[in-house]
Amino acid sequence: MTTDIRTLRTSGEEAFAQAAEARLAAEPTQGRIGELRRAAASAFAEHGLPTRRVEEWKYTDLRAAVREAPPLAGEVTASAEAEAGLRAIAFPGTERVLFVNGAYGRGASHLGRLPAGVSAVPLAAALASGSPLLDRIGGLAPQRYDAALALNTAMLREGLVIHVSAGARVETPIHIAHVFTADAPLSTFTRMLVVVEEGAQVAFIESHQGPDGIAYQANAATEFYVGDGAHVDLIRVQEEGDRALHLATLVVDMGRDVAFHAFQLATGAATARLSLYGRFSGSGSHAGIRGVNLLAARQHGDVTMVLDHAVPHCESRELFKTVLKDESHGVFQGKIIVRPDAQKTDGRMMSQSLLLGEFAQMDNKPELEIFADDVQCGHGATAGALDDDLLFYLLSRGIPRPDAEVLLVQAFVGEAVEYVEQEDLREALMARIVERLGKAG
Template sequence: MSQIPNVTPMRTTAENQLLELFPSVRARLPGDAASREKAFGAFAEAGLPHRRVEAWKYTDLRALLREAAPLADGASAAALAVAGSSMGPIAALGGLIAIVDGQFAPTLSDLGALPTGVEVAGLADAMGAGHPLLSRLGASITADDAVLALNSALMSDGAVIRVPAGLKPSQPIVVRFARTGAEVRSTYTRVLLVVEDGASVTLVETHEGPAGVAHQDNTAVEILAGDGCVVNHVRLNASGGGGVDLSSLGVRLGADASFATLALATAPALTRHQVFLTFAGERSKASINGAALLHGRQHADTTLVVNHSVPHCESRELFKHVLDGESTGVFQGKIIVAPHAQKTDGKMMSQAVLLGDNATMNNKPELEIFADDVVCAHGATCGQLDDDLLFYLRARGLPKPDAEALMLQAFVGEALETVEDEAVRAVLESVVEAWLKARM
């Protein structure tokens, strides 16, 4: 009887480059080498995700990523000068933590504006010093995901943030990710936010970069919220039109906690934002929202998994896509209700407006319910702008581009209204207005 030979899968150019990248930079990466080796082994076994991986069905990264960029060397003096000269409006909203070209930049940060009691450390320094909170790194993310494994293997810097129990600052904490230079480089960063019992905080991420430069970024943000916490999170991605942006948000909520997040994307050529949220305590609530404004051949993927592992919790998801040109939107949402998670209330909605015949929207909402006393629902809609309403606005003197912009602003505004901080919401609204103005 003949033996079946071992089958070695073919590697793409990008996969081979990533497999060569880790050994070449391993010596200069901070922290525990064993955990990095384990994470890299998981990536090496899985390879880049492709369409046969169900969670990546509509974003075949193996086909889309032709080459893997070298790891950024960190922020030079010139890069810091460039980043310092282009501060956006969000940077002035609160205490600022700057990460430039994948490296924590204390000289561009405004740590003095952070509320008294909030502790911040650069991730690389924290790893070198054995920071006690690093024992909780990875606690919010349980997904078996190759992109997350790659982040864990190659993360070079970021931030560790602690909000002590009972603290309720009025201003947000802003983490600014800035990219500089025309040379294509990759970054792998991680932010860990630990919010202790009874505390409240707003965390804002802003991602910026030069237009037309195909930077490759893999960012992971973990939020661990204790009992009775109120956490608001906003992510703004306007990082230049030519890049690849892979981001992961992991959230773990204690009992009687409240969490809200909104992600707004307007710029990268390819973006994938994945959310993994686990209810670890009863009577908690989560609101997960997003909006993507796409044109040309941009591709934006939002994939989320909400794990109701305990009873009496509520989740709400609302996502808006505006698709122009030949752009592609993807929404994959899954609500999982464990067998003992009775009295779960979960609702999920994805809505898309297609502005051209060549735009594409892929929706895949899912419910996995193993309990019987629950209220869960999902829905998805795709369509064009309402012709009757458009005619109504034009009949009152508005030119067609202005009428369309007004309707689209109202459409996206429903998602932006979930942001409680008025100053942050105003900045997001101005980003939407600028995108609509450019389209006009």
């Protein structure tokens, strides 16, 4: 007698699998992109969403979080675009590209105004024209199945393709703003492909925000190809609504003598996860990945990253600060892989947590996989409460307790924020942190 064991699918998994097939049928894509989309849809149909039995998702049960699948967002209206333009975070001295409910906001995005050396086209237009840059899309996928990225790839349509010319010195940061404005739950899928040629210098800001009280789902993926000698700064700000699900994937390939700096400030969403995959493809490169997560109520925030040192003489630094109030739950999973030929690797990874709620939880899982013998690598994790002596010192000088706590938390997260190179952006980020701490208090 044989037993046929089948995994029961949630209605959300079934709905997303059917939506992916429907989009493939309605918008067939030929050549490599078509094969990529079909393979991703097939993989999702086979494997579905991960449970906590999958090691990479041990602390975040995505299958349980996606019991239902909201309908896919449709075309953006002029009124929604105007509303999104007013709601979008304003960063000083930047050029902005707007996405509204997952769709490119044509009227509020002036791609012709981008600084010299930078060109951008909507992903849909790039697909229609067969842009040669699309030969790189999907080329950096992680070796193991990733449900969020597979679903994003199967839904490939909305997004942006950015090209930075060789040697360009772009002084104006490019702000890619994602704003959700609908009054009912929807699902959005966006994909960014960024190709930075050799010797270029550029900064990007990626922001995500939406209203409270609406259980929408956002799936965003960004791929960076960074050429030899280039310098790239990336700032991510995640301020989704309090019932939203936010899944973000960041994949980076670094050539020789590259400097890649990324910073994330995450304060929103009911459940949020950033999955980062970085690969050193050329020697002499440096990657600095930092972030601040501010969690309250019953928020769940997950940062999972893998940095692959495949070549020698590269350096990586990771620092994440998590502040948890009430019954919130934070997750940090970080892995540094040092391949056999990656001698002289220097990698450091640290997760530090501040527990301000009696029932707050933090799960840390830093890892090293070292297959070379001439390396300097280390990792660590800490968790604790506010220092009673420092708090008493501030209180004894007449500072009200809520203000004193904000000052101490601000000092705690400030170490990560200080790595943002542009002073005006650094100040803007710290202002948003202080505002969030005041509201959560």
